[in-house]
Amino acid sequence: MNFENLKYNAWAKNENTEKTSGRVSYSQFSMWSACPHSWKLKYIAKQEMEPGIHMTFGTSMHETLQYYIYVSHTQSATEADKLNLDVILRERLEYNYINDKGDGEHFSTPEELEEFYLDGVAIIHWLKKHRSEFFKIQDFELIGIELPINMPVFEDYSVNIIGYLDLVFLEKSTNTIFIIDIKTSTSGWNKYHKNDKVKTSQLVLYKKYFSEQYKHPIDKIKVSYHIIKRKVPKDPEYKVMLRRLQKFEPSSGSVTINRLMKSFRQFIEDTHDKEGNRLLEKEFDAISNGGKNCRFCTFKDMHDLCDPKKRK
Numbered sequence: 001m002n003f004e005n006l007k008y009n010a011w012a013k014n015e016n017t018e019k020t021s022g023r024v025s026y027s028q029f030s031m032w033s034a035c036p037h038s039w040k041l042k043y044i045a046k047q048e049m050e051p052g053i054h055m056t057f058g059t060s061m062h063e064t065l066q067y068y069i070y071v072s073h074t075q076s077a078t079e080a081d082k083l084n085l086d087v088i089l090r091e092r093l094e095y096n097y098i099n100d101k102g103d104g105e106h107f108s109t110p111e112e113l114e115e116f117y118l119d120g121v122a123i124i125h126w127l128k129k130h131r132s133e134f135f136k137i138q139d140f141e142l143i144g145i146e147l148p149i150n151m152p153v154f155e156d157y158s159v160n161i162i163g164y165l166d167l168v169f170l171e172k173s174t175n176t177i178f179i180i181d182i183k184t185s186t187s188g189w190n191k192y193h194k195n196d197k198v199k200t201s202q203l204v205l206y207k208k209y210f211s212e213q214y215k216h217p218i219d220k221i222k223v224s225y226h227i228i229k230r231k232v233p234k235d236p237e238y239k240v241m242l243r244r245l246q247k248f249e250p251s252s253g254s255v256t257i258n259r260l261m262k263s264f265r266q267f268i269e270d271t272h273d274k275e276g277n278r279l280l281e282k283e284f285d286a287i288s289n290g291g292k293n294c295r296f297c298t299f300k301d302m303h304d305l306c307d308p309k310k311r312k
C-alpha cells in the first residue's frame with residue numbers, strides 16, 4: 001500500500017483536471033486573513049514551512065486512520081480490526097520523520113518521537129473501541145479519501161481553489177454527504193478555537209465548492225472536524241474528558257457561507273488580477289495583531305522582509 005498516495009474517489013467522474021493560471025488554497029486565504037504581508041512574502045521569499053514533530057505526527061496519524069477507514073469500508077470492519085495499526089503508525093512516523101527532515105537538522109529526539117508514538121497508539125486503541133460512534137459502516141458509503149476540490153473561485157476570475165478532503169461519506173438512506181476533516185491537537189479545541197473563524201471556515205468553504213463540483217445539493221452536506229487528542233487528563237473530573245476524539249460541527253448555513261464568500265472574494269480581488277496573476281508588486285499591510293500573528297511567523301526575524309517598524 002502506498003500511504004503517501006492513499007487517495008480514493010468513488011466519484012472520480014467529477015474530478016476536474018482543468019488548469020487555470022491562478023491557484024489558491026485555503027491556507028493562502030487564512031494567511032492573508034491574518035496578515036496580508038505574510039501572504040505576499042510566502043511567494044516572494046518562497047520560504048518553506050520548517051518541519052516539526054506536530055506536523056510529522058499529524059501526517060502519520062492521518063495516513064494510519066485513513067487506511068483503517070479505507071479497509072473498513074472497502075473490505076470489512078473485521079478485516080480493518082485485524083490490521084496492526086501500532087506497527088503501521090510506527091512505520092509511518094519513521095518514514096515521515098526522515099522525509100520531513102530531508103537534508104536538514106534533526107527537529108526531534110528519540111524520546112520525543114517515542115512519546116508521540118505512544119500517544120498515537122493510545123488514540124488508535126480508543127478509536128478502535130469507539131469506531132461506530134464516529135465512523136459508521138452500515139448505510140454509509142465511502143466516497144473519498146483526500147478527495148480533490150478543484151473549482152473556479154468566481155466566474156470572472158481565472159483562479160481555481162485547490163483542496164483535499166480527508167474523508168467523505170454518503171449516507172445512502174438520506175442522500176446526505178458527510179465531509180470530515182481530521183485535526184490532531186494536544187488536548188482538543190476549547191471555546192476560543194471553536195470561535196476562531198479562520199480555523200473553522202475551511203470546511204464551510206469546501207462545502208460550497210464540493211456541492212458545485214460533485215453536483216450534490218448543498219443542504220444535503222454536513223461538515224465536521226474530528227479533533228484527536230494526544231493528551232487526556234490522568235485524573236479526570238468527568239469520564240467524558242478521557243475521550244480521545246472531539247467532534248465539532250461549525251455553523252455552515254447560507255448566512256455563514258454568504259459572509260465567508262464575501263471575505264473570500266476580497267482575498268481574491270486583493271491578491272490576483274482577473275487573468276489569475278498574483279499581485280506581488282502591490283504593498284500589503286503587515287498586521288502583527290499585537291504580536292500574536294508574528295509569534296509563529298517564519299518572517300518574524302527577517303527584518304529585511306518585514307520591517308518591525310512597519311508592523312501594525
Ligand code: SF4
Nearest residue numbers: 035286294297300306
Ligand atoms: S512577522 Fe508579523 S507582521 Fe511580519 S509578515 Fe509575519 S505576521 Fe506579518
